[in-house]
Amino acid sequence: MPQPPDPFESSEDKARIAGLSDGIFAIALTLLVLELRVPELANGLSLAQARSAFDQELLHLIPRLIFFALTFYVGSLTWLSHHRIFRHLERYDRRVLGLNLLFLAFISLLPFSTGLLSHGDLPEAWWIYCFNIVALEILLAVLFGYALRKGFLEAQIPIQEHRRYQVRMLVTPVVFALSAAIALFNLNLAYFVPLLLLPGFWWVGRSSPQN
Amino acid sequence: MPQPPDPFESSEDKARIAGLSDGIFAIALTLLVLELRVPELANGLSLAQARSAFDQELLHLIPRLIFFALTFYVGSLTWLSHHRIFRHLERYDRRVLGLNLLFLAFISLLPFSTGLLSHGDLPEAWWIYCFNIVALEILLAVLFGYALRKGFLEAQIPIQEHRRYQVRMLVTPVVFALSAAIALFNLNLAYFVPLLLLPGFWWVGRSSPQN
Amino acid sequence: MPQPPDPFESSEDKARIAGLSDGIFAIALTLLVLELRVPELANGLSLAQARSAFDQELLHLIPRLIFFALTFYVGSLTWLSHHRIFRHLERYDRRVLGLNLLFLAFISLLPFSTGLLSHGDLPEAWWIYCFNIVALEILLAVLFGYALRKGFLEAQIPIQEHRRYQVRMLVTPVVFALSAAIALFNLNLAYFVPLLLLPGFWWVGRSSPQN
Amino acid sequence: MPQPPDPFESSEDKARIAGLSDGIFAIALTLLVLELRVPELANGLSLAQARSAFDQELLHLIPRLIFFALTFYVGSLTWLSHHRIFRHLERYDRRVLGLNLLFLAFISLLPFSTGLLSHGDLPEAWWIYCFNIVALEILLAVLFGYALRKGFLEAQIPIQEHRRYQVRMLVTPVVFALSAAIALFNLNLAYFVPLLLLPGFWWVGRSSPQN
Numbered sequence: 001m002p003q004p005p006d007p008f009e010s011s012e013d014k015a016r017i018a019g020l021s022d023g024i025f026a027i028a029l030t031l032l033v034l035e036l037r038v039p040e041l042a043n044g045l046s047l048a049q050a051r052s053a054f055d056q057e058l059l060h061l062i063p064r065l066i067f068f069a070l071t072f073y074v075g076s077l078t079w080l081s082h083h084r085i086f087r088h089l090e091r092y093d094r095r096v097l098g099l100n101l102l103f104l105a106f107i108s109l110l111p112f113s114t115g116l117l118s119h120g121d122l123p124e125a126w127w128i129y130c131f132n133i134v135a136l137e138i139l140l141a142v143l144f145g146y147a148l149r150k151g152f153l154e155a156q157i158p159i160q161e162h163r164r165y166q167v168r169m170l171v172t173p174v175v176f177a178l179s180a181a182i183a184l185f186n187l188n189l190a191y192f193v194p195l196l197l198l199p200g201f202w203w204v205g206r207s208s209p210q211n
Numbered sequence: 212m213p214q215p216p217d218p219f220e221s222s223e224d225k226a227r228i229a230g231l232s233d234g235i236f237a238i239a240l241t242l243l244v245l246e247l248r249v250p251e252l253a254n255g256l257s258l259a260q261a262r263s264a265f266d267q268e269l270l271h272l273i274p275r276l277i278f279f280a281l282t283f284y285v286g287s288l289t290w291l292s293h294h295r296i297f298r299h300l301e302r303y304d305r306r307v308l309g310l311n312l313l314f315l316a317f318i319s320l321l322p323f324s325t326g327l328l329s330h331g332d333l334p335e336a337w338w339i340y341c342f343n344i345v346a347l348e349i350l351l352a353v354l355f356g357y358a359l360r361k362g363f364l365e366a367q368i369p370i371q372e373h374r375r376y377q378v379r380m381l382v383t384p385v386v387f388a389l390s391a392a393i394a395l396f397n398l399n400l401a402y403f404v405p406l407l408l409l410p411g412f413w414w415v416g417r418s419s420p421q422n
Numbered sequence: 423m424p425q426p427p428d429p430f431e432s433s434e435d436k437a438r439i440a441g442l443s444d445g446i447f448a449i450a451l452t453l454l455v456l457e458l459r460v461p462e463l464a465n466g467l468s469l470a471q472a473r474s475a476f477d478q479e480l481l482h483l484i485p486r487l488i489f490f491a492l493t494f495y496v497g498s499l500t501w502l503s504h505h506r507i508f509r510h511l512e513r514y515d516r517r518v519l520g521l522n523l524l525f526l527a528f529i530s531l532l533p534f535s536t537g538l539l540s541h542g543d544l545p546e547a548w549w550i551y552c553f554n555i556v557a558l559e560i561l562l563a564v565l566f567g568y569a570l571r572k573g574f575l576e577a578q579i580p581i582q583e584h585r586r587y588q589v590r591m592l593v594t595p596v597v598f599a600l601s602a603a604i605a606l607f608n609l610n611l612a613y614f615v616p617l618l619l620l621p622g623f624w625w626v627g628r629s630s631p632q633n
Numbered sequence: 634m635p636q637p638p639d640p641f642e643s644s645e646d647k648a649r650i651a652g653l654s655d656g657i658f659a660i661a662l663t664l665l666v667l668e669l670r671v672p673e674l675a676n677g678l679s680l681a682q683a684r685s686a687f688d689q690e691l692l693h694l695i696p697r698l699i700f701f702a703l704t705f706y707v708g709s710l711t712w713l714s715h716h717r718i719f720r721h722l723e724r725y726d727r728r729v730l731g732l733n734l735l736f737l738a739f740i741s742l743l744p745f746s747t748g749l750l751s752h753g754d755l756p757e758a759w760w761i762y763c764f765n766i767v768a769l770e771i772l773l774a775v776l777f778g779y780a781l782r783k784g785f786l787e788a789q790i791p792i793q794e795h796r797r798y799q800v801r802m803l804v805t806p807v808v809f810a811l812s813a814a815i816a817l818f819n820l821n822l823a824y825f826v827p828l829l830l831l832p833g834f835w836w837v838g839r840s841s842p843q844n
Contacts (some may be wrong), residue, residue: 016229016294017321023237023445026656029741030664031241036745041752054755062689069738076734080727083649101287105280108240119252122265172216226477227440227505234448236657242452312498316491319451323458330463333476438651438716453663516713523709527702530662533755541674544687602773 017100018086025079025106032068035118041100061168068184070194071114074133074172075107077197078140078206085144088162091152099143106136123183126190130180137173141166172198214265214372228311229297235289235315242322243279246329247272275329281405282325285344285383286318296355299373302363310354311317317347334394337401341391348384350378375415432451439522440508447501447528453533454490457540458483486540492616493536496555496594497529500562500621502613503591510584513574521565545605548612552602559595565587593622635802650733651719658712662743665701668751669694672681697751703827704747707766707805709739710830711773714802718777721795722786729836732776739769756816763813774799795836804833 041050071157082103089096116125147153148162149175179193249268252261293314300307324343327336358364359373390404423547460479463472463630504525511518535554538547569586674683715736722729746765749758751835778788781795812826 006716014227015648016233016297019230019233019652020237020290022649022652023234023656024241026246026445026653027238027241027660028735030657030660030744031244032740033661033664033745034245034667036742036753038749047754050753051757053757054752054757057762058757072734072741076731076738079734080228080730084493097291098287101283101290104240105283108283109247111241113246116249119249120261121258122262122264124262124269124818128269129842167276197412218552226437227444230441230444231448231501232460234445234659236512238658239455242455243432245456266592268445308502312494315451316494316498319494319548320458322452323455327460330476331472332469333473335473335476335480339480437648438655438719441652441655442659442712445656446663449660449663450666453666456667499662519713520709523712526662526706527709530666530705531669533663534666538671541671541687543680544684546684546687546691548689559742 002040008109014086017092017097019088021078021082021100024107025075025082028107028110029049029072029075032071032114034111035064036068045054067114067117071110071113074194074197075110078107078136081140081144084165085140085147088154088157089147090154091151092147093150093152095145096143096152099139099146103136103139103143106132108138118138119201121187123187126183130183133176134173134180137169137176141169141173144169153205162169168204171204172197175200225297225300228303228308232293232297232311232315233290234294235318236286239318239321240283240286243282245281245322246326278325278328281314282321286321287404287409289347290382291333291356292351295376296351296358299368300358300363301365302361303358304363306362306363307354310350310357314350316355317343317350318389329351332398333356334398337394337398338391341387341394344387345384345391346353348380352380352384355380359410379412379415382415383408386411436508436511439514439519443504443508443522443526446500446529447497447500447504447630450529450532451494454493454536457486457537458490469505477567489539493532496616496619499594500529500558503562503566504523505564506587507569510576510579511569511574512576513572514569515572515574518565518569518574521561521568525558525561525565526553528561543609545609548605548609549602552605553599556595556602559591559598563591563595567589580620590626593626594619597622642779647719647722650725650730654719654737655712655716655734658708658715659738661740661743662705662708665704665746665747668697668702668748668759677809682742698835700747700750704743707827707830708743710805714773714777716809717798718773721790722780723787724781724783726783728784729776729785731840732779733773734771736772738767738774739772754818754820759820760813763809763816764833766809767806767813770802770809774802774806777802801837802835804837805830 028179041053041057045053064189113125113129116128119125130131144162144166148159148166153162175194175196178196179190182193183190219400243260249258249265250271252264256264324336327339331337355373355377359370359377366371386405386407389407390401393404394401454575459485460476461477463479467475531554535547535551538550566584570581570588575584594598597618599618600618601612604615618619671687671694674690676684678686698735711844736809746762748756749761749797752758777795779798781799786795808827808829812823815826816823
């Protein structure tokens with residue numbers, strides 16, 4: 001059932017796809033904060049007791065705050081990739097829309113899998129979190145590769161530049177897959193693996209102009 | 212009280228209607244994830260106990276995750292239909308706006324009716340869920356039929372193509388109405404009826420170019 | 423400190439104001455659904471007991487569902503007014519932005535004041551709900567009147583038509599103010615006063631083209 | 634690794650950055666309302682008892698309502714600044730995107746830090762709240778200063794006007810930093826310090842046209 005690819009008939013088409021995507025990104029990143037809720041303090045505490053109980057609760061929030069920051073950072077990077085891909089996309093078909101929606105489903109799961117991490121140091125929670133990130137990054141890379149192969153991207157950009165970007169898009173999933181593997185042996189070490197994102201992007205970016 | 216239909220005075224008009232719609236779609240699809248929350252584990256568990264309790268909770272989430280995926284899938288398909296209709300819409304009147312808002316009310320109910328399904332296998336919950344989906348699909352089909360009859364759609368697209376799309380829009384409500392009927396006799400069987408969506412779209416799409 | 427009114431320098435300016443507004447409308451209308459949550463059923467119920475408990479819970483939701491529909495309806499009408507005003511707005515100043523943000527604050531309170539209604543039949547809850555609706559409608563009417571007086575609206579539309587629309591915008595706040603007054607004497611009667619919206623719009627609309 | 638700054642290739646690019654930003658603003662400001670939830674009343678109360686309990690709960694909400702209004706006000710002012718900056722932005726690079734995303738992370742934390750204030754009068758809560766506001770205002774000022782230094786802003790606006798706006802952007806962080814300092818000695822006094830925003834804006838605005 002061969003179909004000619006659907007060009008964006010107007011910039012408005014692209015605006016709606018971007019609008020739904022940005023909406024889901026914005027909501028998923030903002031719902032993360034619901035995990036940071038401080039429980040109500042018991043009634044009838046003196047001020048000193050209340051302050052002490054409150055400080056305790058805040059201390060317990062620190063790991064959640066770090067996971068919030070990590071997810072917000074990864075989500076932001078992913079939004080930047082999504083932004084870049086759709087900026088250069090000139091045509092699309094139903095498969096691009098479908099891949100984008102599947103990608104968005106995993107974005108909308110981020111508050112759930114980030115929430116799992118607040119149950120203490122359980123390898124299962126970290127595996128699900130890593131899986132979520134790996135899955136969404138791979139889906140976006142597949143969408144990009146498909147659009148590239150089908151010639152949906154602007155012709156004026158040299159193909160090598162797109163290829164380089166494809167490599168760049170693999171940094172995040174590789175780092176989180178590595179972290180999931182390390183969590184088999186040592187969860188505390190695995191938590192630090194995402195720090196490899198920074199040298200990873202630097203290393204991939206050495207030879208390529210970032211844009 | 213005959214009124215001339217309101218043309219989109221600028222693309223910005225259409226952008227706002229699409230903006231509100233995309234916002235409600237984005238939020239409804241993202242709020243689904245709030246049903247996936249894992250309850251806090253009891254304090255004072257050993258690591259092995261915590262892992263075991265956590266795994267139990269995750270297993271209990273699997274049905275909810277499947278319903279999340281189903282609603283996200285149906286919601287995505289519906290967004291694609293909405294996207295396609297508004298893409299070809301050139302004029303509108305207050306009735307189009309009214310039907311769209313009523314349609315959006317049922318979209319915003321999706322997290323509620325999906326949430327009902329997490330109370331165990333109750334036919335009532337499935338009926339409400341099916342009713343919600345049938346209602347919103349019918350409303351969108353009515354909006355499309357009304358716009359078609361009033362001549363609000365782009366003239367350059369042959370009418371037969373719009374007619375074929377109208378048939379296509381009936382696949383989802385027919386499948387969920389069938390599933391609700393089967394739930395009268397056998398709820399477990401009814402859960403599998405939405406799988407008919409895939410052959411249904413294929414069967415309807417045989418003779419029609421999808422776009 | 424007289425300032426020249428700020429024209430929209432590009433359609434993009436107006437798009438952002440509309441974008442923030444549509445976002446808050448979309449979220450406020452969708453958060454309403456969080457009030458409709460069915461509580462978890464007790465464990466260890468037989469299927470018949472679970473169905474019976476679930477049906478009871480659903481019956482208790484019916485008033486909330488009606489209030490959800492009412493708020494969604496009023497919110498939708500208000501969005502239509504907002505849409506119409508900004509469609510004809512050609513210039514704005516900081517006061518328009520300020521009034522719009524204050525208006526949006528009351529929109530974002532709608533899930534709260536609708537939620538209050540789920541605490542049983544308390545006149546206080548209905549007063550707050552009515553006050554919220556009256557306040558936001560009045561703010562929008564003030565914004566419209568200010569823009570009209572300052573000449574920010576498109577010149578090609580006759581002033582009488584704008585005046586007629588201003589009258590139309592008073593229907594909703596008058597109806598809800600009346601309902602709040604009646605709640606002093608009879609709350610059950612007050613609940614039915616919003617039904618006056620329909621004849622109210624019809625009566626105001628008799629002599630005026632709606633657009 | 635010098636890179637030429639990325640111009641907005643089309644207005645659509647800017648629209649997406651604004652779209653994500655507006656989405657996060659809209660959601661953060663609307664989620665504030667979740668802190669205003671009235672707890673369910675006990676069952677089996679007489680009407681008089683229910684009214685009295687409800688009134689008590691509403692009275693307890695008043696401080697939260699005031700903090701809601703304060704955060705909505707500050708958030709709105711910040712949105713106006715963001716709106717103004719991006720309106721005049723003609724080019725951007727990855728650093729602008731990065732600063733914007735970091736800024737948005739602090740916007741998305743607003744419901745959390747506003748929520749902390751509902752735990753009674755604890756200086757820690759107020760410090761975190763003030764820190765959140767100071768941090769996001771500073772980030773936006775840094776973004777603006779960077780864009781100014783790099784020449785990303787429209788050339789036709791005189792530089793002195795941008796400089797005046799930069800001073801204006803410091804009013805909010807200075808007021809909240811002052812309030813946090815005063816909370817070291819007297820929390821109740823600190824709560825009133827944000828009232829200085831109004832004379833602060835007036836004082837800064839004396840010599841500058843606001844736009």
